[in-house]
Amino acid sequence: MAEQATSEVQHTEQMSFVRKYIFSVDHKVIGKQYLFLSLFMALVAGTMAYYVRWQLAWPETAVPGAGWIPEPTAFSGIIPPEFYNALVTMHGTIMVFFVGMPLLLGAFGNYLLPLMVGARDMAFPRLNMMSFWTIFTASLCMIASFFVEGGSAAAGWTGYAPLSADPIYTGVTWGLNLWIIGLALEFTSFLMGGINFLTTTVTMRAPGMTMLRLPLMVWMQITAAVLFMLSVGPLVAGAILLLLDRTVGTGFFLPGKGGDPLLWQHLFWFFGHPEVYVVLLPGIGAVMEILPVFSRKPIFGYRTIIWSTMVAGVLSFLVWAHHMYVSGMDPNLVMPFSITTILISVPFAVIIFAFMATLWGGSIEFKTPMLYAIGTVTTFIIGGVTGIFNGSPPVDIFIHDTYFVVSHFHFTLFPSVFLGGFAALYFWFPKMFGKMMNETLGKIHFWWTMICFNLVFIPMFVLGMGGHMRRIYNPMQYDFLKPMQGINQFITYSAILLLLGQIPFIVNFFWSMFGGKKAGDNPWNANTLEWATTTPVPHENFDTIPTVYHGPYDYSLPNQNEDWQPQHLEKEPAAVA
Amino acid sequence: MFDWFPKNISTFGGDIDYVFKLIFYIVGIGFLLGELAILFFVVQFRRRDGQKAKYISGDKWPQLGWILIPTVLVLFLDLWIDFAGAKAYDAVKGEMPVHDVIVEVSSKQYNWIITYPGPDGVFATADDITKENDLHVPVNKVIKVVLKSQDVIHSFFVPVLRLKQDILPGRTTDVWFEATETGKYEIACAELCGYGHYTMRGFLHIHSEEEYAAWLAQIWPAE
Amino acid sequence: MSGASTVTEYQATHTVPGRMGVWWFLASEIMVFGGFLAVYILYRMASHGAWAAMAEHVSAPIGTFNTVVLLTSSLTMVKAFEAVDKDARDKARNYLLITVLLGVAFLCVKGFEYSHEISMGFTPLSGSFWSFYYVLTGLHGLHVLAGIIANFCLYIMAVRGTLWSKNCQGRVEFAGLYWHLVDVIWIFLFPLLYLSY
Numbered sequence A: 001m002a003e004q005a006t007s008e009v010q011h012t013e014q015m016s017f018v019r020k021y022i023f024s025v026d027h028k029v030i031g032k033q034y035l036f037l038s039l040f041m042a043l044v045a046g047t048m049a050y051y052v053r054w055q056l057a058w059p060e061t062a063v064p065g066a067g068w069i070p071e072p073t074a075f076s077g078i079i080p081p082e083f084y085n086a087l088v089t090m091h092g093t094i095m096v097f098f099v100g101m102p103l104l105l106g107a108f109g110n111y112l113l114p115l116m117v118g119a120r121d122m123a124f125p126r127l128n129m130m131s132f133w134t135i136f137t138a139s140l141c142m143i144a145s146f147f148v149e150g151g152s153a154a155a156g157w158t159g160y161a162p163l164s165a166d167p168i169y170t171g172v173t174w175g176l177n178l179w180i181i182g183l184a185l186e187f188t189s190f191l192m193g194g195i196n197f198l199t200t201t202v203t204m205r206a207p208g209m210t211m212l213r214l215p216l217m218v219w220m221q222i223t224a225a226v227l228f229m230l231s232v233g234p235l236v237a238g239a240i241l242l243l244l245d246r247t248v249g250t251g252f253f254l255p256g257k258g259g260d261p262l263l264w265q266h267l268f269w270f271f272g273h274p275e276v277y278v279v280l281l282p283g284i285g286a287v288m289e290i291l292p293v294f295s296r297k298p299i300f301g302y303r304t305i306i307w308s309t310m311v312a313g314v315l316s317f318l319v320w321a322h323h324m325y326v327s328g329m330d331p332n333l334v335m336p337f338s339i340t341t342i343l344i345s346v347p348f349a350v351i352i353f354a355f356m357a358t359l360w361g362g363s364i365e366f367k368t369p370m371l372y373a374i375g376t377v378t379t380f381i382i383g384g385v386t387g388i389f390n391g392s393p394p395v396d397i398f399i400h401d402t403y404f405v406v407s408h409f410h411f412t413l414f415p416s417v418f419l420g421g422f423a424a425l426y427f428w429f430p431k432m433f434g435k436m437m438n439e440t441l442g443k444i445h446f447w448w449t450m451i452c453f454n455l456v457f458i459p460m461f462v463l464g465m466g467g468h469m470r471r472i473y474n475p476m477q478y479d480f481l482k483p484m485q486g487i488n489q490f491i492t493y494s495a496i497l498l499l500l501g502q503i504p505f506i507v508n509f510f511w512s513m514f515g516g517k518k519a520g521d522n523p524w525n526a527n528t529l530e531w532a533t534t535t536p537v538p539h540e541n542f543d544t545i546p547t548v549y550h551g552p553y554d555y556s557l558p559n560q561n562e563d564w565q566p567q568h569l570e571k572e573p574a575a576v577a
Numbered sequence B: 001m002f003d004w005f006p007k008n009i010s011t012f013g014g015d016i017d018y019v020f021k022l023i024f025y026i027v028g029i030g031f032l033l034g035e036l037a038i039l040f041f042v043v044q045f046r047r048r049d050g051q052k053a054k055y056i057s058g059d060k061w062p063q064l065g066w067i068l069i070p071t072v073l074v075l076f077l078d079l080w081i082d083f084a085g086a087k088a089y090d091a092v093k094g095e096m097p098v099h100d101v102i103v104e105v106s107s108k109q110y111n112w113i114i115t116y117p118g119p120d121g122v123f124a125t126a127d128d129i130t131k132e133n134d135l136h137v138p139v140n141k142v143i144k145v146v147l148k149s150q151d152v153i154h155s156f157f158v159p160v161l162r163l164k165q166d167i168l169p170g171r172t173t174d175v176w177f178e179a180t181e182t183g184k185y186e187i188a189c190a191e192l193c194g195y196g197h198y199t200m201r202g203f204l205h206i207h208s209e210e211e212y213a214a215w216l217a218q219i220w221p222a223e
Numbered sequence C: 001m002s003g004a005s006t007v008t009e010y011q012a013t014h015t016v017p018g019r020m021g022v023w024w025f026l027a028s029e030i031m032v033f034g035g036f037l038a039v040y041i042l043y044r045m046a047s048h049g050a051w052a053a054m055a056e057h058v059s060a061p062i063g064t065f066n067t068v069v070l071l072t073s074s075l076t077m078v079k080a081f082e083a084v085d086k087d088a089r090d091k092a093r094n095y096l097l098i099t100v101l102l103g104v105a106f107l108c109v110k111g112f113e114y115s116h117e118i119s120m121g122f123t124p125l126s127g128s129f130w131s132f133y134y135v136l137t138g139l140h141g142l143h144v145l146a147g148i149i150a151n152f153c154l155y156i157m158a159v160r161g162t163l164w165s166k167n168c169q170g171r172v173e174f175a176g177l178y179w180h181l182v183d184v185i186w187i188f189l190f191p192l193l194y195l196s197y
């Protein structure tokens, strides 16, 4: 093996730039490619959020920084309603599918999974490369859709039929087709990724790495992959049917031609609800790695967390109709779905309580990743408990499709994608790029982001309680919303600040990458295998594949000199006091 | 706190607001306790010199009790919320009471077409009257609204009634309400239905008995 | 990279990664077709018999014939795999070729069916049943085509002899698993589309 490894190393050195950094089959390079893609898309979707917010606060005035958009998409910065709908749709789509998933699963899953299980690469490196280039193409489709005639998809990120099923209803032609094709490609990409995640974890673990010695991040990644694979199939079918409705002229979702518009919603949400956990799990998976390291304590209830995740995963397939309480589906089905929905808070309560118990009795150090991890937990609780309001059918009659729901899902998605994502990035950056990130800038970034995030989204609950509908271009149209316009403006100010708050991050990210302090192999004194190899990580990850002797979270074992116990080292004999 | 709600003028709106408040207090207390606990732990167990963290794996039952007992409480609260919700839901969407007045609301991009059946109380007869965007009904009467859509999905939303119902093309959906106060209120469309979605605004006129009679007499003078 | 169709020395388990990967791929395929079939069945039930009149126009005998063709091809695929296992190279090669030819035969018959139906005026736009008929059989046909291409590549490799290298051993098995799935999907489509009016 060793011989083969060296020959491969030499081989790599001769590889051309293109093979090494562009069409690379190395999971580490692919992970970074996903990272850059998702950060770029975050910038795109964040800018869209800014346009949306401006329009909501000062309707039909020119948006500063939108003057470059040519007519008829916008008129010297003034956004017309068609474009507004497209912005909202694409903001949601890109944030969920092209930021959330590529960042949490694509970047961190790909980068960490083989390292954490102690493998030299993914099981199918070439498939892995294909999965990146597939989502890359998908992103191009999404971006291209803005430049085709008729503009991009404008039927909401949920694409409800029949609005989406016939171009006459929105005036969007190829934009929406590209949206469907882009989504289908994205799904394909993550199906390929999922096959890799599962196969690698099941078959490629290092000696001694039993399933119950896997870091929780790995468990979260593979659970997410399974949820995704089992839920997306019907929606792929639905997407094909929708595309045929639009292009060939069939009528699968058009009632005039014998189709059923409700069916799309069932297909979308059968996937859509597991999907939100696909985004959530890797996000809190990062938290599960970070909390123990910075409180120098084992994660509380390792097995219990795994079980709870599985229970939540199973339940997630039985709740989808909670998005459809007022859709006109059979009212007798509403209560059963409501019960499963509200019960899903039980496994999540276990996980949240386990996080708290992990903090208890710890020796907590507030490095930036830890701040972000704690921030993720504290804000996700708000998102979680507001899900209970939505889950109660009578309450949902009133708050459905209002800003209450908008705020709920930002309070769940933002913590997992951005707070969890930042936690992960600050934590694993030293391994990925061989440099430490700047702590001061990191802390400024954290507090700025946390405070502004709450200032943006907490007032949205108030709007929702006031009955403020979502996806409306101009709230001033309604008398009952006019008194709340001040809140809308406040939110927009905060959102602009939130966006500006990312500047310290961008500075920190690039500055550290090139000029940061050199990172050691294991700057945080962590146990898991990705820290057992050298920094920068060599080709094929480990010089020799480590043998694993115990679980990932043995911090502060009694009777030991060190407060950590790497997975690949045997326990030292009890220290003589 | 709850002043932010639009005022409620329907018979079942109170039930809905009640469940909202119930959930608010339940999860609000849970939320506060949780956040305070985290804050306390974070402050209390911050790193100090010479102090080592405790080794607690949480894999044994006595330790797990610390998180499982509160979880049982959550389960119990969940069931409470479920039952309260079921009751209120039944009041809104359960058996529809016998109606006094019936109207048809048909939605299309981007208008509400409201059809009154006329004195004979039957649709599709000569005395039907169709109006755009103005829905006139009497107070303290059970109103049945027959919802239809001519193109895409719209959603009939009257904030003051706490009433919202998506309207699927190709089907009819019935809803009902009984208003307890007179006045002129806004009807909104709550489901994205195209670029004019935000303009799809109508008015609900709730008349006192005399006013309503006068309105009827004005439209069907022959009577 | 170390071939994914063999067990490598540093693996924790003795599962061949390739086999697991194929199974997961098949699982996601099943979810896609499961979605299609569920939609089809729901619509058909909601149509209250209105589809039966349309379904009468598909030809059950041709469908049955094609079912037999596809089932036989699954059998020959099993034989090919058996032969690979026993290192009976000529046999394996021939069985692969037969499988490919049977697949092609299936597609030819299907093409003939399509042209006949279209000439009778039944296009994908002639009503919900026909829309489903063309989408389901069309998608299945694409899967058959993909399988034919995969099997044909294996056949070429068998002819050239590259199939017998250590790295490629699992491939006939994997292609076989896929081919069986395509067959199983047809087993569902056949009664649902051809027999249930």
Ligand code: HEA
Binding pocket: A158, A276, A277, A279, A280, A322, A323, A341, A342, A344, A345, A348, A349, A352, A380, A381, A383, A384, A385, A387, A388, A389, A390, A391, A392, A396, A399, A400, A401, A405, A408, A409, A412, A413, A416, B026, B027, B030, B031, B034, B074, B077, B078
């Ligand atoms: C990461 C994403 C994410 C996550 C994790 C969740 C989690 C949950 N969501 Fe959310 N949701 C979305 C993303 C997410 N959601 C999105 C994107 C939409 C809108 C889509 C659209 O329409 O555009 C949506 C919409 C949505 C609706 C539809 C609303 C509507 O359209 O009218 C509902 C209804 O039931 C709902 C419920 C829930 C519930 C019950 C949970 C639960 O999983 C939450 C469980 C967690 C907790 C409860 C917190 C931990 C528990 C405790 C601290 C104990 C204390 C708790 C109690 C006493 C109860 N969500």
Ligand code: HEA
Binding pocket: A039, A040, A042, A043, A045, A046, A049, A050, A052, A053, A088, A089, A091, A092, A093, A095, A096, A099, A100, A155, A156, A157, A158, A406, A410, A413, A414, A417, A418, A456, A469, A470, A471, A472, A495, A498, A499, A502, A505, A506, A509
């Ligand atoms: C992960 C998901 C996610 C995230 C993070 C966000 C983030 C934000 N969202 Fe979004 N939103 C959705 C998912 C998300 N949203 C979805 C699914 C919808 C529904 C769409 C629909 O109705 O169809 C929606 C809808 C939605 C609406 C409702 C519009 C309407 O109904 O009319 C609004 C309105 O205020 C809004 C605002 C915002 C704001 C201000 C942010 C801010 O938090 C944004 C802040 C931006 C950033 C933090 C990005 C910063 C950039 C970087 C970090 C990159 C750094 C770059 C380099 C290093 C190169 N969003």
Ligand code: CUA
Binding pocket: B107, B110, B153, B154, B155, B189, B190, B191, B192, B193, B194, B196, B197, B198, B200
């Ligand atoms: Cu009609 Cu929105």
Ligand SMILES: [Cu+2]
Binding pocket: A272, A273, A276, A319, A320, A322, A323
């Ligand atoms: Cu959901």
